[in-house]
Amino acid sequence: MGLFSKTCEYAMRAVFYIASHSADGSRPGIKEIAENINSPEHFLAKILQKLSKGGIISSIKGPNGGFYIEPNGLKRPLADIITCLEGDEIFTGCGMGLSYCSESNPCPLHNEFKKVRNQLTHMLYKTSIGEFNSELLTGALTLNK
């Protein structure tokens, strides 16, 4: 098991893919996205539905439809994807799963673990959804396999 769930892994990859194709106004469909990020098509569909309801991405039905992201949306942080799909437990929860653990009543690992969480939080907030658009479009970066 990696740090993130499959759901979040697929979501980040898909959003990066959609973002890079939203620059030129194109709207990739589920099938194209799933192929290019190497994810199960219908499972990804569910994820994108949730991201769509959460306002992270937009979609249009019918011919020439698909998924896209508003120019403003490209500035949003990656963290919004995680929060939309699984809440903020990964940003705030205790490393050992202790509910009493807090700043005022810390568990053994609290202070050290906080550094890890903060680093993760920082990374996910400072990275924007559209951050890698040009590298992805030129093929310098890829999202499959």
Add this chain to the structure above:
Amino acid sequence: MGLFSKTCEYAMRAVFYIASHSADGSRPGIKEIAENINSPEHFLAKILQKLSKGGIISSIKGPNGGFYIEPNGLKRPLADIITCLEGDEIFTGCGMGLSYCSESNPCPLHNEFKKVRNQLTHMLYKTSIGEFNSELLTGALTLNK
């Protein structure tokens, strides 16, 4: 979902508990441990069996039996618990689950994510199993709820 699985959360709590009681030569049993770290007894039993096979903890059957940790074992890093139970994917895996991702062929998040992984790795290696023994024995730190 937190950063670690329930398995790892219970395991870390249980090992800290056992460690703190191994200082004085006592050997808590499954029931006592489960109660004090607030975990399901039989599920924890499976975890401790695996940690025992992995040499992280030791056990003795029969009356006056239970779990304990050798003095030398108290110096081992917390990371050994995670590795024993779930391998080292959490220390090495790509943040977005891309198998091609490596130092020479990095994914978009690679460099930033590496910092998080390194911080996590560092914390788990520099923290020893017996690190909090005195605080746990005096009750300054607790492991339940």
Add this chain to the structure above:
DNA sequence: CGAATAAAAGACAAAAATATCTTTTATTCA
């Protein structure tokens, strides 16, 4: 309008993680 397209939604299936219960094995001690 009606056919084609594509996302949304719903139902279901498989796998993995988590949890519970029972039986077996090893050990102690009277």
Add this chain to the structure above:
DNA sequence: TGAATAAAAGATATTTTTGTCTTTTATTCG
């Protein structure tokens, strides 16, 4: 030796995550 104790091991159940398939709804365009 035999009863009691406690971990090991095995079997089963539940829940969550992940994955697949089908039907519905919205949109476009001839």
